[in-house]
Amino acid sequence: MALEIHNMAGHLIRRLNQISMSVFQERMKAQGQTMTSVQFAAMNAVHANPGIDQARLAGIIAYDRATIGGVIDRLESKGLMVRKVCEHDRRARLVHLTPDGEALLDALIPVVRGFQDDILSGLSDEERGEFLRLAAKAADGGNHLSRAPLILGKKP
Numbered sequence: 791m792a793l794e795i796h797n798m799a800g801h802l803i804r805r806l807n808q809i810s811m812s813v814f815q816e817r818m819k820a821q822g823q824t825m826t827s828v829q830f831a832a833m834n835a836v837h838a839n840p841g842i843d844q845a846r847l848a849g850i851i852a853y854d855r856a857t858i859g860g861v862i863d864r865l866e867s868k869g870l871m872v873r874k875v876c877e878h879d880r881r882a883r884l885v886h887l888t889p890d891g892e893a894l895l896d897a898l899i900p901v902v903r904g905f906q907d908d909i910l911s912g913l914s915d916e917e918r919g920e921f922l923r924l925a926a927k928a929a930d931g932g933n934h935l936s937r938a939p940l941i942l943g944k945k946p
Contacts, residue, residue, distance in 0.1 A: 811827065814826075814827045832851060832861050833887060836886065836887050842885055844882070848938065850941065870888055871885060873886075
């Protein structure tokens, strides 16, 4: 029995998020990892921006600034990331991947790339491309409504 919610964007996005998280966790477990998608995103962002501060990291992965520290804590405890006090602003913490973090990220990137089609398995290649284009357009258009907006500029 179809419900009205079955055709609502919020419900469908929540279901796709459930699918995405399930696939991500299953594939990480198969790799012997307990990594979360947010931890992976943080590692990916730090790799692309070594020495980034925590606040900026939160902005470029669209994650809550108040809780990014816990994500970094867990990655630090795994020996994958380190924080250093900024010389110019002692309140800021600059984040770097460790050599082990770099090696793990290098190993996991092809795994994560490899299961992206599985998340959208009901779509053809052309439809997946169109979905991603439209999802990015919708996310960009609603970015200002988020509690943790994507911030790609220099300062959050």
